[in-house]
Each structure stands twice: as C-alpha cells, then as structure tokens.
Amino acid sequence: MNEVIGIIIAAILCWLNFVIVDTYFGLPEQPGVKGARIIGENVEKRGGDIAGGFFQGNIVCSPDASAGTLIASIGYMLLGIPGGIIAALFVFIGNRLCADPGYAGTVGSLTTTLIIFICSFIGFTPEMFIVGMVIAILTVQGLDHKRASIVLGKIAEKFNRHA
Amino acid sequence: MFDLMYNTIFFASYGNNLYGLANITISPFDALFAYIVAIVVSIIVALILKIPLLPEKPYRYSFDVSAIYPTPIIAIGIFSIFLVLNYTFMYNGIVLAVIIGILSALFVKYLFDFVFPKPLDGDEGEDI
Numbered sequence: 011m012n013e014v015i016g017i018i019i020a021a022i023l024c025w026l027n028f029v030i031v032d033t034y035f036g037l038p039e040q041p042g043v044k045g046a047r048i049i050g051e052n053v054e055k056r057g058g059d060i061a062g063g064f065f066q067g068n069i070v071c072s073p074d075a076s077a078g079t080l081i082a083s084i085g086y087m088l089l090g091i092p093g094g095i096i097a098a099l100f101v102f103i104g105n106r107l108c109a110d111p112g113y114a115g116t117v118g119s120l121t122t123t124l125i126i127f128i129c130s131f132i133g134f135t136p137e138m139f140i141v142g143m144v145i146a147i148l149t150v151q152g153l154d155h156k157r158a159s160i161v162l163g164k165i166a167e168k169f170n171r172h173a
Numbered sequence: 174m175f176d177l178m179y180n181t182i183f184f185a186s187y188g189n190n191l192y193g194l195a196n197i198t199i200s201p202f203d204a205l206f207a208y209i210v211a212i213v214v215s216i217i218v219a220l221i222l223k224i225p226l227l228p229e230k231p232y233r234y235s236f237d238v239s240a241i242y243p244t245p246i247i248a249i250g251i252f253s254i255f256l257v258l259n260y261t262f263m264y265n266g267i268v269l270a271v272i273i274g275i276l277s278a279l280f281v282k283y284l285f286d287f288v289f290p291k292p293l294d295g296d297e298g299e300d301i
C-alpha cells in the first residue's frame with residue numbers, strides 16, 4: 011500500500027479508536043487529578059468546552075487510550091501481537107502510578123492491537139499506525155485547544171459523558 | 174559494540190533458539206490456546222481466592238481489584254513476555270500459562286495493594 015495513503019487512513023483509525031475508548035471510559039466527565047482540572051478550566055476560560063478541556067487534561071496527566079494506542083503500535087512493530095499485549099500491561103502499571111484506574115489505557119492498547127492485526131491483512135504496517143497516532147494526538151493537543159475541545163465536547167454529549 | 178536488545182534476547186534464550194529459530198516452537202494456534210488458558214485460569218483462581226468478579230460501582234472510577242480486571246491483563250502480559258523470549262516450557266506453553274495464571278491471581282490478592290496503593294484522599298482530584 012502507498013505509504014502516504016496508509017498513514018492518513020491509520021491516523022483516522024487511531025483518532026477514532028482513542029477518542030471513542032477514552033470518551034466511553036469517562037475522561038470528559040471529571041478530572042482524575044488536580045492538574046487535569048486546572049487544564050480543563052483554563053481551556054474553558056479561553057472559550058472552549060469544559061468536557062473537552064477535562065479530556066485534554068486527563069490525556070496530559072495520565073497514560074490513557076492515546077498513550078495506549080501509541081505504545082501498542084510500537085510494541086506491535088517490535089514484537090508482534092505479544093508486544094501489543096505487553097504494552098497493555100505496561101500502560102496499566104503506568105496508569106496505577108498516575109492515580110488512574112487504568113481501564114481506558116488497557117482497553118485502548120488491546121483494541122489497537124486488534125485493529126493493527128486486522129489491518130495487516132490489507133497491507134498496513136505498524137509504522138503507519140505510529141505516525142498516524144502522532145498526527146492524531148497533534149490534532150487534539152497541538153493545533154487549537156479551543157476548537158478541539160468543542161469537538162470533543164460534542165462527542166462526549168453523544169456518549170452521554172458530558173461534565 | 175553494545176547491542177542491548179540482541180544481548181538481552183541472547184541471554185534470556187540461553188544461547189540457543191535465538192529469535193525463535195529453534196527446532197521447537199509453538200504455532201500461533203497453540204499460543205492462542207495458551208492465552209485463553211492463562212485468562213481462564215487466572216479468573217478461576219481469583220474467584221477461588223474470593224476476589225470479587227466485578228469492581229464496585231461506578232465501574233469506570235473504581236480502584237478496586239476484581240477477577241476480570243486486572244487479573245487477566247497481568248496474566249496475559251507476563252505470558253507475552255515469556256512468549257517473546259521464546260521460553261514456553263512444556264506442553265506447548267500450557268503449563269506455563271497455568272503457572273502464570275495462578276501466580277497473577279495470588280499477586281492481585283496479596284501484593285497488589287502494596288505495589289500499587291490507592292491514591293490518598295488529600296492528594297487526588299476532588300471528585301473521586
């Protein structure tokens with residue numbers, strides 16, 4: 011498969027994977043630690059959505075499905091399917107060290123491993139998912155906090171997880 | 174000069190069957206079966222040790238350990254490390270899967286709270 015097309019499709023898959031898993035496990039609902047609350051309120055002060063702000067703050071403060079997707083992709087590139095499962099264990103340990111129950115991170119790692127395994131039959135490589143995940147996290151955290159938080163807040167409302 | 178990955182795998186594989194090139198390897202289906210054995214054994218042993226099947230409600234914010242989370246995650250994660258290092262012991266890895274399932278349930282029951290203590294009330298977010 012053409013690398014550029016593969017990276018674009020992988021970025022979309024990674025974005026959907028981590029946003030859906032994180033929203034389902036309640037990241038927009040409440041901040042896990044105080045730092046996440048400060049980030050969320052700051053984003054709201056600048057015209058963003060409070061649920062999206064909590065989502066962004068929680069991603070910063072502990073490894074959730076976003077980190078799980080990235081680490082599982084790297085593990086799959088290095089070691090195959092067992093690498094993705096080892097990534098789930100490591101993300102779980104990191105979650106517990108960051109005062110987070112860890113459901114989102116482990117489930118995100120396992121779903122990513124499954125997605126890469128399924129996509130490997132049609133020519134995707136794990137490297138495409140690593141680059142795609144970096145692009146996906148850039149759209150949430152790097153470009154525009156305000157608009158990204160409004161989009162995340164709308165998704166949270168659809169899942170009935172708004173703050 | 175200092176290939177850490179190669180040296181680690183070489184050391185762990187005891188000098189032979191490097192990168193899975195040994196005569197004795199297990200097939201993907203054996204590995205899948207061993208994973209299922211690890212998950213089932215860890216859940217059953219956790220239930221025997223009287224760990225509750227599900228965490229307390231609300232599920233998404235509960236720090237309590239339970240039989241379905243995180244016991245099987247720890248079991249399959251550690252089994253994956255053995256699989257990657259190509260050390261599968263006997264009967265296509267099933268014996269190893271059973272041992273790891275029992276040990277991970279024991280870890281969750283007796284050691285988990287010492288290794289990963291729950292966050293204190295004063296230090297965590299206000300809402301939990």
